[in-house]
Amino acid sequence: GAGVSQTPSNKVTEKGKYVELRCDPISGHTALYWYRQSLGQGPEFLIYFQGTGAADDSGLPNDRFFAVRPEGSVSTLKIQRTERGDSAVYLCASSSSATSGTREQFFGPGTRLTVL
Amino acid sequence: EDKVVQSPLSLVVHEGDTVTLNCSYEVTNFRSLLWYKQEKKAPTFLFMLTSSGIEKKSGRLSSILDKKELFSILNITATQTGDSAIYLCAVGRPMRFGAGTRLTVKP
Numbered sequence: 001g002a003g004v005s006q007t008p009s010n011k012v013t014e015k016g017k018y019v020e021l022r023c024d025p026i027s028g029h030t031a032l033y034w035y036r037q038s039l040g041q042g043p044e045f046l047i048y049f050q051g052t053g054a055a056d057d058s059g060l061p062n063d064r065f066f067a068v069r070p071e072g073s074v075s076t077l078k079i080q081r082t083e084r085g086d087s088a089v090y091l092c093a094s095s096s097s098a099t100s101g102t103r104e105q106f107f108g109p110g111t112r113l114t115v116l
Numbered sequence: 117e118d119k120v121v122q123s124p125l126s127l128v129v130h131e132g133d134t135v136t137l138n139c140s141y142e143v144t145n146f147r148s149l150l151w152y153k154q155e156k157k158a159p160t161f162l163f164m165l166t167s168s169g170i171e172k173k174s175g176r177l178s179s180i181l182d183k184k185e186l187f188s189i190l191n192i193t194a195t196q197t198g199d200s201a202i203y204l205c206a207v208g209r210p211m212r213f214g215a216g217t218r219l220t221v222k223p
Binding site: 003004033035040041042043044045048056058059089091104105106107108109110112 | 120122150152156157158159160161164204206210211212213214215216
């Protein structure tokens with residue numbers, strides 16, 4: 001079956017602009033995660049959804065970052081007033097459940113965001 | 117503060133060598149430790165370890181967890197050029213990743 005998909009694969013924007021990054025998880029996966037990965041670092045947790053609700057958004061760096069998952073499937077990560085420091089690869093992952101302990105997460109190919 | 121430290125940060129070996137990658141951790145909410153392989157963009161799952169002393173094995177890769185000393189090792193025997201990648205370990209909930217070990221296997 002299809003894996004996690006993310007669009008766009010690359011996004012170049014100018015400082016101060018607004019961007020939206022999309023994640024389409026594996027069908028039936030209730031848990032969805034967003035991570036940010038900078039060069040030479042491991043993925044850094046941003047937010048996770050269980051169904052439609054954000055169960056943990058403690059990793060969002062500031063209020064310019066926001067994510068939604070209105071129907072419990074596709075999720076959109078929104079970044080307002082982008083800054084050069086936001087440049088990174090944004091990874092999305094999904095798993096079958098997050099409520100009964102850690103489950104294997106399946107990652108998408110990521111969106112490489114470059115803020116000029 | 118939770119932390120996950122991987123060593124070495126990079127490693128260059130020749131085909132056929134055996135390598136051992138290390139992951140030590142301090143997290144407040146431990147449930148399991150996971151190893152991932154990252155070749156281009158998407159990390160791919162290797163192992164999930166929850167119990168001390170029980171080795172998980174898949175082909176030439178194996179891993180073991182020590183919950184008393186708070187570390188795990190990932191072993192790769194008879195390395196091949198296709199093993200070249202960044203190996204990540206992750207612990208906790210939400211998952212906290214180490215910086216990874218970049219393995220390069222030369223022919």
